Amino acid sequence: MQILTINGAEHRIDAPPEMPLLWAIRDLVGLKGTKYGCGIAQCGACTLLINGLPQRSCVLPLSATVGRAITTIEGLDDRVGQAVKSAWAELAVPQCGYCQSGQVMAATGLLSRNPSPTDAEIADQMAGNICRCCTYHRVKQAVRRAADALA
Numbered sequence: 001m002q003i004l005t006i007n008g009a010e011h012r013i014d015a016p017p018e019m020p021l022l023w024a025i026r027d028l029v030g031l032k033g034t035k036y037g038c039g040i041a042q043c044g045a046c047t048l049l050i051n052g053l054p055q056r057s058c059v060l061p062l063s064a065t066v067g068r069a070i071t072t073i074e075g076l077d078d079r080v081g082q083a084v085k086s087a088w089a090e091l092a093v094p095q096c097g098y099c100q101s102g103q104v105m106a107a108t109g110l111l112s113r114n115p116s117p118t119d120a121e122i123a124d125q126m127a128g129n130i131c132r133c134c135t136y137h138r139v140k141q142a143v144r145r146a147a148d149a150l151a
């Protein structure tokens with residue numbers, strides 16, 4: 001039994017400690033916003049925040065998340081997260097949408113620790129999140145817009 005804090009609420013998870021967090025989030029807790037892409041930490045679709053930092057939940061064992069604050073796209077409601085979501089909507093960033101939860105979480109993690117990133121820093125951070133629909137340009141525009149809104 002693991003006790004996880006997800007979006008501010010405690011969840012008792014009856015699963016082995018080595019289970020990837022993504023499995024528990026989606027299949028045991030029922031939060032489907034965090035997506036499965038590659039399963040090997042390469043695409044970023046499963047990105048969520050652990051203590052405010054972007055992490056790949058497909059390779060993160062439950063045991064590594066006990067006692068830490070897990071934030072998924074469903075619970076992203078702080079000032080930075082709101083600014084990112086607003087920028088995403090204003091610029092109509094998503095196409096199919098599959099990668100976008102991970103993109104938003106990665107962007108929020110970036111702006112939470114670096115509110116005024118350079119274009120190079122935005123490109124560097126977001127390069128780890130793959131989008132098969134090639135929304136990369138709008139993603140970078142939206143991160144810039146969110147940063148400007150937070151300034």
Ligand code: FES
Nearest residue numbers: 037038039044058
């Ligand atoms: S599903 Fe986790 S990085 Fe691709």
Ligand code: FES
Nearest residue numbers: 096097131132133
């Ligand atoms: S919007 Fe389709 S994969 Fe990114």
